[in-house]
Amino acid sequence: MNITIDIPDEVRVYVEAQVIAGAYSSVAEYFLDLVKQDQKRNAQAKLEELLLEGIDSQGQEVTPEYWENLRSTVLGQNSQENPKDK
DSSP states (O other): OOOOOOOOHHHHHHHHHHHHTTSOSSHHHHHHHHHHHHHHHHHHHHHHHHHHHHHHSOOOOOOHHHHHHHHHHHHOGGGGSOGGGO
């Protein structure tokens, strides 16, 4: 897929200089790296948001039933059946 964007000349010169310097193999690689960095920043922000939400929430007692419910939720309803028991 091709995407065409208009950028100011000073930005074009900067990006091309990064390619010439060997930091990137192409202009496309430079912009792809920017997108990947943005995705990482967004994922980090989401993780921090979830961590803060967890810190601010009331605690929960962790019992064997809690772990079994968590396994069922994560692995599916059949996780309660242990294949070794069959």
